[in-house]
Amino acid sequence: MSTMTLAKALNAGLRRALDANPKVLLYGEDIGKLGGVFRITEGLQKDFGEDRVIDAPLAESGIVGTSFGLALRGYRPVVEIQFDGFVYPAFNQIVSQVAKFHNRTEGRHAVPMVIRIPYGGGIGAIEHHSESPEAYFAHTAGLKVVTCSTPNDAYWMIQQAVASEDPVIFLEPKRRYHDKGEVVHDTKPLPLHQARVVRGGTDATLITYGPMVKMCAEAAAIAEDEGRSLEVVDLRSLSPIDMVTLTNSVRRTRRAIVVHEDVQTLGLGAEIAARLSEDLFYLMESPVLRVTGHDMPYPNSRVENDFLPDVDRILDAVDRSLAY
Amino acid sequence: MSQPVQPWSGPPVTAGLADAVTASDEMVQLLTPEGRRVQHPEFAFTGDDAEIAGYLREMVLARRYDQEGTSLQRQGELGLWPPLLGQEAAQIGSGRAVRDTDMIFPTYREHGVAMLRDVPVANMLGLFRGTSMGDWDIEATRFAQYQIIIGAQTLHATGYAMGIQHDGAVGNPDPERNAAVLAFHGDGASSQGDVNESYVFAASFRAPVVFFCTNNQWAISEPTIRQSRIPLYQRAWGYGFPGIRVDGNDVLAVKVVTDWAMERAREGQGPAFIEAFTYRMGAHTTSDDPSKYRLSEETEAWRRKDPIERVKTYLLGVGAIDEAWLADLDAEADEFGEHVRAACKSLRSEPLAHRFDKVFRVPTAEVEDQRDAHISYLAGFEAAEGSSR
Numbered sequence: 001m002s003t004m005t006l007a008k009a010l011n012a013g014l015r016r017a018l019d020a021n022p023k024v025l026l027y028g029e030d031i032g033k034l035g036g037v038f039r040i041t042e043g044l045q046k047d048f049g050e051d052r053v054i055d056a057p058l059a060e061s062g063i064v065g066t067s068f069g070l071a072l073r074g075y076r077p078v079v080e081i082q083f084d085g086f087v088y089p090a091f092n093q094i095v096s097q098v099a100k101f102h103n104r105t106e107g108r109h110a111v112p113m114v115i116r117i118p119y120g121g122g123i124g125a126i127e128h129h130s131e132s133p134e135a136y137f138a139h140t141a142g143l144k145v146v147t148c149s150t151p152n153d154a155y156w157m158i159q160q161a162v163a164s165e166d167p168v169i170f171l172e173p174k175r176r177y178h179d180k181g182e183v184v185h186d187t188k189p190l191p192l193h194q195a196r197v198v199r200g201g202t203d204a205t206l207i208t209y210g211p212m213v214k215m216c217a218e219a220a221a222i223a224e225d226e227g228r229s230l231e232v233v234d235l236r237s238l239s240p241i242d243m244v245t246l247t248n249s250v251r252r253t254r255r256a257i258v259v260h261e262d263v264q265t266l267g268l269g270a271e272i273a274a275r276l277s278e279d280l281f282y283l284m285e286s287p288v289l290r291v292t293g294h295d296m297p298y299p300n301s302r303v304e305n306d307f308l309p310d311v312d313r314i315l316d317a318v319d320r321s322l323a324y
Numbered sequence: 325m326s327q328p329v330q331p332w333s334g335p336p337v338t339a340g341l342a343d344a345v346t347a348s349d350e351m352v353q354l355l356t357p358e359g360r361r362v363q364h365p366e367f368a369f370t371g372d373d374a375e376i377a378g379y380l381r382e383m384v385l386a387r388r389y390d391q392e393g394t395s396l397q398r399q400g401e402l403g404l405w406p407p408l409l410g411q412e413a414a415q416i417g418s419g420r421a422v423r424d425t426d427m428i429f430p431t432y433r434e435h436g437v438a439m440l441r442d443v444p445v446a447n448m449l450g451l452f453r454g455t456s457m458g459d460w461d462i463e464a465t466r467f468a469q470y471q472i473i474i475g476a477q478t479l480h481a482t483g484y485a486m487g488i489q490h491d492g493a494v495g496n497p498d499p500e501r502n503a504a505v506l507a508f509h510g511d512g513a514s515s516q517g518d519v520n521e522s523y524v525f526a527a528s529f530r531a532p533v534v535f536f537c538t539n540n541q542w543a544i545s546e547p548t549i550r551q552s553r554i555p556l557y558q559r560a561w562g563y564g565f566p567g568i569r570v571d572g573n574d575v576l577a578v579k580v581v582t583d584w585a586m587e588r589a590r591e592g593q594g595p596a597f598i599e600a601f602t603y604r605m606g607a608h609t610t611s612d613d614p615s616k617y618r619l620s621e622e623t624e625a626w627r628r629k630d631p632i633e634r635v636k637t638y639l640l641g642v643g644a645i646d647e648a649w650l651a652d653l654d655a656e657a658d659e660f661g662e663h664v665r666a667a668c669k670s671l672r673s674e675p676l677a678h679r680f681d682k683v684f685r686v687p688t689a690e691v692e693d694q695r696d697a698h699i700s701y702l703a704g705f706e707a708a709e710g711s712s713r
């Protein structure tokens with residue numbers, strides 16, 4: 001067991017993935033000498049060489065499209081997209097090619113690759129550096145989408161994603177990169193697509209993922225002081241969604257609030273609300289509520305805190321849910 | 325550049341330096357780093373020394389603008405700043421080759437060009453302070469919003485140029501009625517699909533657009549050779565229009581070459597590509613640490629090619645300016661710096677509530693409902709605060 005930041009845990013996980021399989025390649029802009037703008041790949045080019053940790057020309061469509069070819073040739077590319085907003089030049093390759101290939105080849109071939117994307121806001125950045133693009137990918141059949149919220153999950157999930165036979169969009173909560181936590185090295189990790197109950201509770205379930213897990217845990221701690229018991233579930237996998245863990249929780253609490261930074265309309269909250277109402281309609285005491293970013297382009301950084309869900313907005317939703 | 329390379333292996337660290345040595349014989353230069361005027365068989369600067377002194381002044385002000393940006397970021401007044409240090413000649417030389425009726429599509433680093441286009445300092449800084457998104461008027465400034473998505477603006481520029489063409493504003497006998505577009509992009513951007521498509525469209529339609537590629541040797545940590553195995557300007561010919569390399573640290577050469585390219589575009593002869601061979605003396609942005617990926621020897625070698633020093637040396641040598649003139653310029657730069665700082669520190673963001681109204685031109689009930697909910701949610705806090713007092 002050791003304590004490290006989420007960024008370092010990803011680095012350690014990638015190192016293990018490179019060690020475990022000579023076909024694994026890291027591929028992206030500025031990931032070599034620089035170690036990526038967030039230093040997630042720091043030191044890896046030095047240790048594994050320029051042929052396995054590859055600085056690509058500046059073109060995301062090119063990076064993902066050539067990764068597709070490398071994957072067909074038996075390699076396992078792990079792509080780094082520098083920031084969330086820069087994945088869109090590659091969107092065509094991801095949704096039209098990577099996602100559809102297994103289907104196109106009648107199940108004969110897969111293109112196992114990982115596309116790592118630092119995502120989310122709260123870091124005071126300029127346009128295109130704070131977005132939450134998860135819904136686009138979760139909406140696309142043929143892509144698996146996961147996101148970590150703790151160093152331990154970062155360490156294990158990145159290795160599981162690399163080992164996955166299907167393409168995985170791996171979302172990294174960039175505002176949590178420097179948060180520290182325990183990484184348990186000698187353990188059997190949770191399956192990649194299983195959700196995790198972060199904190200037990202009885203009055204309502206906060207369903208969340210990525211950067212908002214910490215926020216929800218904080219909200220639950222404050223609620224406890226006020227005599228309310230909130231359960232917090234970290235989805236971890238956005239596609240597929242672990243409905244077993246979700247319904248087990250909500251069956252007990254009978255109230256659910258989904259929290260994410262992404263905008264509201266057609267976000268993960270909409271899907272989860274629909275599924276919970278299908279599965280547990282007669283049991284629920286109140287409609288599923290959503291605490292999300294507003295339906296607008298990500299705002300200028302000086303007002304981003306009014307855009308992003310915070311403890312107050314979460315507790316306000318809890319009040320409304322309980323008062324229903 | 326011709327030595328064999330391993331597949332995928334990295335380029336030499338001193339790519340910028342090595343290239344700079346071989347670059348000289350194929351690039352247009354009219355003023356040497358030592359401040360000596362030289363002849364070029366095709367390009368001549370015909371302006372007088374007063375005009376050159378004007379460029380010196382503008383380069384000094386651009387550098388001051390930039391220094392203030394960097395220090396404002398250090399003080400926490402700006403969230404981020406991408407320095408232009410070292411690229412003053414590329415920006416002032418090209419910026420002075422556009423007319424009021426021409427249009428400019430910048431990257432995120434053309435602060436010097438923005439200054440020439442009268443983009444108000446406060447409106448520019450708001451973007452980097454996080455108080456606004458890019459709050460200036462394209463029509464008034466003829467300077468499009470900064471573009472963060474690498475290369476996207478080159479297609480916009482090409483489309484705008486196609487519009488100019490459709491308007492019949494090219495190839496008129498009366499040159500005053502003609503216009504063209506200047507599209508900036510970097511060496512890194514030259515790899516993007518958008519950029520390559522813009523070359524194709526510009527050539528196909530003979531659009532009046534000039535691609536001004538600022539080859540500052542680096543795209544964050546990647547040297548230009550990672551993007552191109554041949555000099556960038558040579559690519560243009562493959563797309564079907566002329567490409568030319570200019571000493572990007574020579575304001576006279578940049579001005580003359582950009583004049584030439586813009587004029588032929590206005591006359592209806594189609595696009596052209598200019599590779600301004602220069603160097604990013606500073607970090608990529610204030611978040612970057614260049615010591616991780618490049619040698620200080622390289623930066624030092626380029627310091628000797630400084631775009632401002634050579635003009636000073638020349639003008640002092642011919643007696644067009646003297647120390648008193650330079651002292652006046654210093655004072656003007658100090659005053660400008662003061663203005664930049666004051667303009668920055670006074671900037672405040674409007675509340676988030678206003679941003680709901682900027683999602684659409686024609687508002688939707690959905691977004692308006694969210695706005696109203698947001699406003700009443702905030703009002704709830706104010707009421708609670710009021711009652712607890």
Ligand SMILES: Cc1ncc(C[n+]2csc(CCOP(=O)(O)OP(=O)(O)O)c2C)c(N)n1
Pocket residue numbers: 029058060082086089431433472473474509510511512513514538540542543544604608
């Ligand atoms: C589509 C996209 N991918 C990646 C980035 C991140 N990024 C910002 S600047 C930059 C390098 C650009 O290099 P270049 O085009 O040479 O311009 P310079 O910064 O040198 O002026 C990169 C990779 C981005 N802004 N947009």
Ligand SMILES: [Mg+2]
Pocket residue numbers: 510511512538539540541542543544
């Ligand atoms: Mg560059």
